[in-house]
Every structure is written in C-alpha cells, then in structure tokens.
Amino acid sequence: MAPDSTLITGIGELVTNGPGAADRGGFAAITDAALVISGGKVAWTGPAARAPAADSALDAAGRAVLPGFVDSHAHLVFAGERSAEFAARMAGRPYTAGGILATVRATRSASDGALRANLRRLAAEMLAAGTTTLECKSGYGLTVADEQRGLALAAEVTPEVTYLGAHVVPPEFAGDRAGYVDLVRGPMLAACAPLSRWIDVFCERGAFSADEAAAVLAAGRAAGLGARVHANQLGPGPGVRVAAEAGAASADHCTYLTDADVDTLASAPMVATLLPGAEFATRHPYPDARRLLDAGAAVALATDCNPGSSFTSSMPFCIALAVRDMRMTTQEAVWAATAGGARALRRTDIGHLGAGARADLIMLDAPSHTYLAYRPGVPLVAAVWQGGRLVSGRL
C-alpha cells in the first residue's frame, strides 16, 4: 500500500458495481465489506475479514458505501430563478414570462462573479448530497461571447463540459433560424470547442429540427466533441434517432418513445438518460424505465438541474422517484445514478468501486442503498470522498 492508504471497514453494504459495471444493469454489492483507498484510487475491496492493513482506518459501523453519484445532465450556468413560473404551473395558471428565454436574458446581463457564485453554490450542494461527478452545459448565453463565458465557468467545476449553443433559437434570430444554426455550427463552435468535451442539441418541436440537430452534431463531432441529445422530452419526435445516427453517448429525457425508439436505444451503444425531476416539476408523465430496461437498454438517471423545468440537485430524490414512479428496482436505480451516468459520459474510471477506480465514494447514514428510496427526502449522505479525499461529511 502507498503511504497514504486508508482502510474503511465495517461496511454494512458496499456497492461496487463490480467487474461488470460496464455491463447494462450490472449492480453488484457485498455485505460486511471493507475498502482500501490509496493514491486517490480504490486499491482493494472485499470481505472485511480479509482486509489488508493500511496507514489509517475508519469503521463504517455497518453503514453502506456506494460509488459517488454521476449526474450526467445539469444546466448550472445561469442567473435568476423562475419560482413564480413553477408555482403558476402547479396551480394550473397560465404563465407567459418566457421560460428559457427569461433565463437567457438574466444570464447575459449577469456578471461573471454572480454566475460563478451561483454555479459554485449548486456544485457544492450537489457534492454534499453525494454527486462526485457532474456534467454542466452552457445554453443560456446563445451568443459567441456568452457561450464561451458559460463554458469557461463550467470548466472551473467539472471536466464534463457541454456546449449547448443549440438550446433554443434566441430572439435576435427569430426571423433567421438558418442563420442561428450556421452560427452555432460555425463561429460559435470554433470558439467553444476548445472549452468543451461534449456538444448537445435540444431536438424538439419548438427547439431544433432533426436536420438542424444533425447538422450541429456533425459539426461538433468534426471539431472533436462527443455528442449528446435532448430527445423526446415533450412529445414523440426524431431525437432518439438523431442521437443514434450521430453516435451520441446519450439520448436524454426519453419521456415519449415509440417502439422503434426503444429498439434504437436497446441496440445502439448509447444510454437513455432519464430525468424524473423534469417530469416532477412539469407534471408530464414519468418516462417508462421498465420498458427500456426490459428491452435491454442502458439507463442513467440525472437531475437536469436548471431553474425552469427541474430545480432539484438531488440524485437521491431522482432515485426515489425512479423506484416509486418509473418501476425501477432499487438496484437498477442506484446503478443508473452511478455506473449509468458514467457510461453516459463514456467514463470507465467512475461509477464503480473496482480496484483502480477513482476513489469517488459516499457513505450513507443507513445500512443499505435501499434507504435512498425507502427514506425519501431524508439527507442520508453522511460523507463524501472525491479522488480519495474526504470532501464533505459528518463522521
């Protein structure tokens, strides 16, 4: 063991997502377990009785240890809030203050410092709730300079930075959609690609068409970015097909799917990322995770954290909804929130706790992963390690 090794023993349930973590649905756990962290990575896992020695030791006292959550879909670079829009929607009252464009206006006029403070507050909130990897999109700037600014800020909190110039057509291009698409896949992409790992498009009636989305994704791929798509959120549409054809890592939302879409998701090397916080906050029906899982698709869960359609940052809340309202088992939901998210980001170093994995892990104030759904709304994450370092917690 390296000189900085730490043994966590007395683990009631250790969710490893084992050697098969890359497989679809490969939840795995061992009881009465131990884990050794060394050099920022997981060095060993196994039965507590066979644990090797380490420089320091910590007794989990029967609590559960899981991989940190991987939140593969979040929009954290924004200003303003839309609680009045939310309250009006819940009360069944019309509200026409502009949705995404209201956030675009507020974001454009905000200072770097204000955007950074909001972003860091949300990222810290996520970390304390167990999210050790988050993806963060631009998409509330929609000018070359504002998208660049958003991506540079996002890169301060995560390597999983996604360029979403194709979020909506901004008002100044209302009469020139083609001009905006050309900007997004031309000069804006050139300015943003060096700051990003991913490119994303909102392919939906009211946002971007299949042809527009395909053009943007193709340009992004040519610039070295991986593809992701907001697909089939508000109604049936071409999003899933466009995602598959672009070789996307993930089609996100997947609320309204045809049988052909389900077949596509089951056969493509792509994840269906479900975002139940959005259905919670909009009263759309929840996506049918059972149908996707039974067809053999890989499913991830993420928060979609944004000020309009899903302002939760809580992966445990998404897990509880997935179990209650999307017919996922507790194992499937936890796999989706950890290994599923890693797969949606094409990462093999996170989302599991096999030897060699990054030591991103959480300890619950509970004996098993089941409690994340069994005790909804209760802040159960007692401690968080990121890269082997204890970054949050009460131990």
Place this chain on the structure above:
Amino acid sequence: MAPDSTLITGIGELVTNGPGAADRGGFAAITDAALVISGGKVAWTGPAARAPAADSALDAAGRAVLPGFVDSHAHLVFAGERSAEFAARMAGRPYTAGGILATVRATRSASDGALRANLRRLAAEMLAAGTTTLECKSGYGLTVADEQRGLALAAEVTPEVTYLGAHVVPPEFAGDRAGYVDLVRGPMLAACAPLSRWIDVFCERGAFSADEAAAVLAAGRAAGLGARVHANQLGPGPGVRVAAEAGAASADHCTYLTDADVDTLASAPMVATLLPGAEFATRHPYPDARRLLDAGAAVALATDCNPGSSFTSSMPFCIALAVRDMRMTTQEAVWAATAGGARALRRTDIGHLGAGARADLIMLDAPSHTYLAYRPGVPLVAAVWQGGRLVSGRL
C-alpha cells in the same frame, strides 16, 4: 424588549400565517420583513424598515423565514426496519413477513436504550429538517407494559404523546378481538392515560371496526384524552364518520373518501391530515387535497414517519408531493404543514408567527416558501429556532 431579545432582519419573505392562522387556509406572508424574538416568543413582526431595536441582530440576507413545521402524525417508538418489505413491494413481489406485527415483535424485544436511541435519532433528524413540534404515537407494544414504555419514551421528546393501543390486534389475541378491545379501553388505558395527551385508533378493515373504534375513543375521552383516528387509508370505510362522532381533532390519511366523508370533514371542527409519504411508499393514489380544500375542509400535512408504510421524516418532501401530486398550491401546502398541523393538535401557540406565538421558526436557504416544492429533495432548512433558541443551523 426583554434583555434577551433578538432581531432577525432582511427577511425576504416572512410567512406569518398572520392573525387568521386559525382560519382554514389562512396562509399569510410579508416581504422585506423583520421579526423580534423575546422571552422565547415572537415579540414583533413587520416591515424591516419599521423594526424596533433589540439586544442582538441577525441579517437573513433575503432568505425566507417560516413557522417551524408541525408534524402531527408520527410513529417513532419502534425497533427494527422493513427495507426488504419496501423493496419487494416496489418491485411488485409478494412479501409476507408480517408488516406491523414484525415491528411489534422487534419493539417488544428491544431494550429501552435501543428504543430511546432510535427515537432520539429520528427526532433530531426531524428537528434539523425544520420540524419544531412532532406528535408521537405508541402502538408497537400492544401490551400494558410495552405501551406504557413507548409512551414514556415518547414523552421524552414531545408533549404531543398519543396512545395507540388500538393499532392492530396482537397475535396473542387473534382469537379474542373483544378481549383485546376491552384491554385497550380498560386496564391498558388506565395505565397509559396519565402518560398521554391523545388517543388514536386505526379504524380500517383488518384493524378495528367502527364500533370497536368508537368504544375505544369514548373510553379515552372519558379518561381525559383528545381523540384522533387513522381513517380511510386503505379503502372507503367508517373512519371519518367515527372521528367526527367522537369529536376528534383530526381524521388522518383520508385517502379514500365518499362525498359524505368530504361533507363531514368540511363541517366538523376537525382537520383532514394527509400523509403523502404513505402513498409514496405504498403506491396508493394520493389523497385528493383539492377536493377537500374546495369543499372548505381544513387540511394538515404530516409525515406518518414509521418503518413500514412511510419512512420519510421530511416535511419539505411532503410539501413537494402535496404540490405536485395533490394539487395544493405552495401556500396551501405550507399552511397545512405548519398552521394545519397546529390545528390538528388543537394548539394555538405554534404554526404561526403572530406576536405572542412560541418562537418556533425556520430559515430557508432560499428567498421564499415556494422553494420547498420548486427544489424538491434539496435540504433547504438552514436554521431552526425552538422556543426562541437556535437549535440547528448554519448561519
């Protein structure tokens, strides 16, 4: 002002439930407000610009302040857990390990110390999440000694102690229901009444009939206890009627109601206490709060925290479900979780922040009460005062 007075100023939204707090649906709030605590009570509320001086001052920096939550329905004296039963139910698998009776067995065999530790852990968890008053029932003992023990423990954490000998018929009386009812309303009541403020009966098919429930409640009233009823949880039944006839303060659950039940709830001096955590954890349909409110009934929200059918302790979670799935407005839900709970406990000193109220209050990491539903799953309660004392928080 008394020498210990504290001024909280800069309050973005102060939910007072104003002078009309005792009225049905009397949510009230003021913006840009201040509040003075003195002698453990609220001494003054009003616009920040007109706040009087005090011995110490605290700037809320635009955050919201609300009355502490009043959780008027919880079962916290128990041992064991039932996560496997929960997971099986969610996965659609049969599970026959005995439900409430499994908890009765575990509770009877637990030490006082183990029961006390579990109870205190849950009460502390509730307090940190903003619950400044909780009701706590017995009902997992079901012998004279075990019910007495449960009530004495409950009294260590709250004055709102409820004798629930009539939870289910225990196995040793399986062949003698009448004998158990006689015990509950006779010697067990005599032993338990001095430890309790309330008596409760689970009036439901599979638990106690209308006649049995009425007999138990009448004996409890004669012994000086206030009445409450578990009513209409699992199907239509006589629970609401029995509650009204017994002069109960609250009929709890109210999931399956006839029009006559709704009329009864709207006209009796009784609260309909809704427990959406139970529907979340059992996949029963949520109670129709809108129907009750539109009929003029007073509605409370509570957690039903227990290890079987609702293991959440979070009032914010219940508020979010009430807004999303029960068609309550955010104002109605917050009133129900504060003033509604107070009314269900027939308390006028809590659930509002009028001058003279007990200084039980919470500060959110958010500018308004709306965020409790707008940001579901996020631990927004930043600080908690109980009787004027800061008992939990990050300020």
